[in-house]
Amino acid sequence: MKKVIGLFLVILISSTTAFAQSGNRQGRKGDPSKRSEKIIEELKLDDKQAADFRKVEADFREQMKKEREAVKEDREKMREKMAAMRTEKDAQIKKILTDEQYNQYLERQKKADSPRKKGHERK
Numbered sequence: 001m002k003k004v005i006g007l008f009l010v011i012l013i014s015s016t017t018a019f020a021q022s023g024n025r026q027g028r029k030g031d032p033s034k035r036s037e038k039i040i041e042e043l044k045l046d047d048k049q050a051a052d053f054r055k056v057e058a059d060f061r062e063q064m065k066k067e068r069e070a071v072k073e074d075r076e077k078m079r080e081k082m083a084a085m086r087t088e089k090d091a092q093i094k095k096i097l098t099d100e101q102y103n104q105y106l107e108r109q110k111k112a113d114s115p116r117k118k119g120h121e122r123k
Contacts, residue, residue, distance in 0.1 A: 032061055039108065043101045052096045060089045 036057045040050045063085060071078040094102050 032057065039105065042108065043097065043104055045097070045101065049096050049101075053093065056089060056092045056096065060085065 033054075036054055040053060045053060064082065067078065067081050067085065071081065093105060097105060
């Protein structure tokens with residue numbers, strides 16, 4: 001009887017751990033167009049700003065996808081390229097938004113980046 005209970009506990013603990021790990025990954029990912037729409041709503045963009053913002057975001061996602069495929073092996077080169085692309089994207093977005101909207105956008109980006117960077121810190 002003790003063996004059965006022990007086996008049950010081992011299975012229960014390992015399955016809980018497996019579900020917890022897969023759940024964290026899914027929580028970070030999301031539909032990029034939904035994220036864009038949420039930003040548009042939060043920043044209260046007008047129709048022209050929203051259209052321009054969607055275009056910049058879509059172009060950026062497409063460019064990121066191409067770059068990931070192009071530099072699969074060289075992670076450092078990819079990191080540098082992605083940082084340059086983000087800087088360019090932010091410059092384009094700054095042209096679209098008002099100063100107040102852009103500051104809100106930067107604050108939102110800072111909040112979104114903090115959990116990602118926290119996961120990469122060394123302990």
